[in-house]
Amino acid sequence: MDYAYAADLEKLALLKELATPAALIKAFYLKKAVSMLVKEVSDRSALVERGSKLGWMLIKCADTLCLKYLPEMYVDGYVGFNAYSFGFDEKPYVVLGERLLKVLTEEEMTALIAHELGHIGCGHMLYHTLAEFIVQGVGWSASTIGIPLLETPLRLALLSWRRESEVSADRASLLVAGSVEAVKSLLLKLTTLNKEVSCGDGVLGSLSEVVSSHPLVARRIALLEEYYKSVGYAKARSKISKRNLVRRAFVPICRFCGAKKPPSSLFCSSCGRSCV
Ligand SMILES: [Zn+2]
Numbered sequence: 001m002d003y004a005y006a007a008d009l010e011k012l013a014l015l016k017e018l019a020t021p022a023a024l025i026k027a028f029y030l031k032k033a034v035s036m037l038v039k040e041v042s043d044r045s046a047l048v049e050r051g052s053k054l055g056w057m058l059i060k061c062a063d064t065l066c067l068k069y070l071p072e073m074y075v076d077g078y079v080g081f082n083a084y085s086f087g088f089d090e091k092p093y094v095v096l097g098e099r100l101l102k103v104l105t106e107e108e109m110t111a112l113i114a115h116e117l118g119h120i121g122c123g124h125m126l127y128h129t130l131a132e133f134i135v136q137g138v139g140w141s142a143s144t145i146g147i148p149l150l151e152t153p154l155r156l157a158l159l160s161w162r163r164e165s166e167v168s169a170d171r172a173s174l175l176v177a178g179s180v181e182a183v184k185s186l187l188l189k190l191t192t193l194n195k196e197v198s199c200g201d202g203v204l205g206s207l208s209e210v211v212s213s214h215p216l217v218a219r220r221i222a223l224l225e226e227y228y229k230s231v232g233y234a235k236a237r238s239k240i241s242k243r244n245l246v247r248r249a250f251v252p253i254c255r256f257c258g259a260k261k262p263p264s265s266l267f268c269s270s271c272g273r274s275c276v
């Protein structure tokens, strides 16, 4: 992903070298834990329908970030003012705390969804999920999936990478939201809300992310501001705009005169203008 933070990429590469091959981790440690968690989440929370307002926000974010797989998204009453993503790159899940729906503005909610999708887009799912299980002390999943058997260097590498991976996800959030202010107000709001309540319990409580045990919010905001002014950001934004422009051209209606046109043609047969 062109918005990925350099330290995220470096540490992830190191992790891949250091770790048991990814396929092995997936097969032995995570598959079972993930399917148990999916069951737990889907049993008790509401699946976001594609046609709903949140569903449209999800699709818009996924589209802007060029996600390969659209995640299943749930609204869960048990995770307080928080959200997280888990699963595998090709089968990701996003969970939003139900209480967030009442306190976040639409802009902040978009930034939050985009943050989670940023993790998915950057290929974080496998190691991110593993790190989350480790951070929460493993609990019920320990004996079943054998995560405690992971060697210390791997654990440390995972946790160190995880902090940097947040920076990439924040960048995704910024790319979709288009303003540092929206992401900043989301991060500050979540920090305040989570200070006020100790939310969640068990696996899901500790899996809750975005602010808990993440790099200091002040550092993240500073890095966002830096990225916002960078060439990398301008390039990524312009790529998104170009793609949207091209996509808009291949629709059955001319955007200038509203006449019907063959979707395969760039030119409108009625007004003759190029729709790019
Ligand atoms: Zn995150």
Ligand SMILES: [Zn+2]
Pocket: 254, 255, 256, 257, 258, 259, 268, 269, 270, 271, 272, 273
């Ligand atoms: Zn036309």
